[in-house]
Amino acid sequence: MITIGIGYIADLIWGDPYWIPHPIRFIGSGIKNTEKALRRQDDNPERQKALGVLLTFIIVGSAYLITFLIIKAFSYIHPFLGYFVEAFLIFQILASKSLDVESRKVLNQLNKNHIGEARRFLSYIVGRETSELNEGEIVRATVETVAENTTDGIIAPLFYIFMGGAPLGMAYKAANTLDSMVGYKNEKYLYFGWASAKFDDLLNYIPARLTALFMIIASFLLKYDWKNCIGMIKRDRKNHKSPNCAYPEAAVAGALRIQLGGTNIYFGKNVYKPTIGDSLRPLEKEDIARSIKMMYATSAVSFIILMLVKMGV
Numbered sequence: 001m002i003t004i005g006i007g008y009i010a011d012l013i014w015g016d017p018y019w020i021p022h023p024i025r026f027i028g029s030g031i032k033n034t035e036k037a038l039r040r041q042d043d044n045p046e047r048q049k050a051l052g053v054l055l056t057f058i059i060v061g062s063a064y065l066i067t068f069l070i071i072k073a074f075s076y077i078h079p080f081l082g083y084f085v086e087a088f089l090i091f092q093i094l095a096s097k098s099l100d101v102e103s104r105k106v107l108n109q110l111n112k113n114h115i116g117e118a119r120r121f122l123s124y125i126v127g128r129e130t131s132e133l134n135e136g137e138i139v140r141a142t143v144e145t146v147a148e149n150t151t152d153g154i155i156a157p158l159f160y161i162f163m164g165g166a167p168l169g170m171a172y173k174a175a176n177t178l179d180s181m182v183g184y185k186n187e188k189y190l191y192f193g194w195a196s197a198k199f200d201d202l203l204n205y206i207p208a209r210l211t212a213l214f215m216i217i218a219s220f221l222l223k224y225d226w227k228n229c230i231g232m233i234k235r236d237r238k239n240h241k242s243p244n245c246a247y248p249e250a251a252v253a254g255a256l257r258i259q260l261g262g263t264n265i266y267f268g269k270n271v272y273k274p275t276i277g278d279s280l281r282p283l284e285k286e287d288i289a290r291s292i293k294m295m296y297a298t299s300a301v302s303f304i305i306l307m308l309v310k311m312g313v
Contacts, residue, residue, distance in 0.1 A: 001307060001310055001311070002083075003083050003086050003087045003090065003165075004087075004090055004161055004162065004165075004307075005307075006087040006090075006091075007086070007087040007088070007089070007090025007091040007093075007094065007161075007166075008090065008091075008094060008158070008303055010087070010088075010090075010091035011090075011091050011094040011095070011096050011097055012096055012097055012299075013097070014091070014097065015095075015096070015097025015098040015100070015101055016092070016095070016097070016098040020092075022092060023089070023092050023093070023170065023173070024173060024177055027059065027063060027173065027174050027177050028177060028181065030059060030062065031055070031059055031177065031178055031181050031182070032181075034055055034058055034059060035055060035182065035192075038051045038054060038055055039051070039192070045191045048191035048192045048194075049191050049192070049194050049195065051192060052182070052191065052192045052193055052194055052195040052196060053195040055178070055182070055192075055195070055196065056175070056178060056195045056196050056199050059174050059175075059178055060171050060174045060175050060178070060199070061171075062174075063170045063171050063173070063174035064167045064168065064170065064171035064174075065167075066170075067089060067166055067167040067170040067171075068167040070085060070089075071085055071086050071089070071165075071166060071167070086165060086166045089166040089169075089170065090161055090166050090169060093157045093161065093166065093169045093170060093173055094153070094154060094157055094158065095149065095153030095154060095157075096153070096154050096295065096296065096299050098153075099146060099149050099150075099153050099154070099292075099295060100292050100295070100296070102121070102124065102125050103125065103142050103145065103146050103288060103291075103292060104288070104289075104292065105121040106118050106121045106122050106125075106138065106142045106288065107142070107285060107288040107289060109121060110135060110138065110139070110285045110288075111285065115134075115135060115138070118135075118138050119131060119133055119138065122138055122141055122142060125142075125145050126141050126142075126144075126145050128141060128271075135285070136282070136283050139283045139284065139285060139287055139288060140260055140262070140283055142288045142291075143252060143256075143258070143260065143283075143287050143288060143291045144249055144260050144261075146252070146288070146291040146292060146295055147248040147249045147251070147252040147253075147260075147291060147295075148245050148248060148249060150211055150215075150248050150294075150295045150298055150299070151204060151207055151208050151211040151244065151245075151247070151248050152176055152204070154295070154298075154299045154302070155207050155210060155211045155214065155298070155299070155302050156172060156176070156203065156204055156207035156208075156211075157169045157172055157173060158299075158302055158303060158306060159206065159207045159210065159302075159306065160172040160203075162306045162307075162309075162310050172203055175196070175199055175200050175203055176200055176203075176204075178196040178199075178200065179193075179196050179197055179199075179200035181196075182196050183196045183197035183200060184197075185197075201242065201243055201244060204244040205243065205244060207244075208243075208244035208245070208247040208248065209244075209247055210302065211247060211248045211251070211298065211302075212233045212237070212247040212248060212250070212251045214298045214301045214302045214305070215229060215248060215251035215252065215255065215294065215298050216229050216230055216233070216251065217298075217301045218255075218294055218297035218298040218300075218301050219251070219254075219255035219294065219297075221297055221301070222255075222293060222294060222297055224255040224256060224290070224294065225254065225255055225256070225257050226255065228254040228255065228257060228280075229251050229254035229255040230254070231254060232250040232251065232253050232254030232276070232277050232278075233247065233250045233251050233254065235250070236249075236250040236253070236274075236275075236276045236277060237250050239261065239273075239274035239275065239276050240261075240273065240274065240276070241273070246276055249261070249276050249277075250276050250277060252291055252294060253276050253277025253278075254277055255294060256277075256287055256290055256291065256294075257277075257278070257280040257281055258277055258279065258280070258281065258283050258287060259275050259276065259277045259278060259279035259283075260275070260276045260277055261273045261274055261275040261276045261277075262275055
């Protein structure tokens with residue numbers, strides 16, 4: 001638990017320094033190379049699904065095994081060295097500070113009225129087209145990605161780290177990275193990426209719901225509208241094609257008294273998403289900062305509660 005605590009605090013302080021090679025880069029390279037090796041030039045849906053299952057097994061299994069072996073190897077040299085390496089890997093797995101930094105880049109450009117630069121920085125953290133977005137749409141997209149990534153980048157990894165240390169946390173990150181790279185419902189990945197998308201949904205099922213619960217507590221502590229937070233989770237938790245994403249988005253929308261969702265452009269096509277929350281007030285730039293605050297508060301609440309559960313309190 002001390003190891004987890006050190007990794008958690010290190011992430012809050014340093015985030016993801018660019019000079020440190022991030023494990024996700026190696027996982028991403030592994031996905032690309034394994035996909036290239038497995039891909040077959042045929043359109044048989046069952047074969048494509050089977051190969052996608054194999055891809056998921058190889059990538060997630062390798063992430064777990066390699067992380068486990070690295071920690072064990074350093075532990076043989078000295079137990080404290082093993083603890084240090086695991087703490088370092090946990091620091092690399094979590095993404096609180098980096099989510100803050102990357103989303104705040106968008107806010108900083110909006111504060112300078114540099115909407116073109118805001119669109120550019122937004123394009124680095126979302127999958128939708130950003131070139132034509134107005135200020136309100138940029139704010140909405142940023143708040144949505146902060147809300148969703150509070151689960152993907154913080155709560156879910158912490159949940160699995162508390163369950164099985166850095167190896168299980170890294171396995172989760174591998175599954176999540178797989179989904180972001182091949183889990184699309186387009187012509188190329190509809191069948192090949194099916195297993196990755198479904199596995200990511202399965203892994204996030206409990207963490208997404210825990211995130212919503214922790215966000216209620218966070219909104220109360222921050223003096224946001226925690227009652228509306230509860231109401232929007234109850235009402236809009238299914239307003240998304242994903243079985244999980246609407247939980248944190250509904251919580252944030254309710255707490256901030258704003259509306260998320262609507263039409264976005266992905267790969268040149270308009271994609272309508274059901275709205276989440278009520279537009280009790282217009283979206284404003286400050287909502288990005290508020291969502292970041294809520295992310296940090298949710299992270300702290302989750303860490304404390306998971307630590308207490310781990311200790312058997």
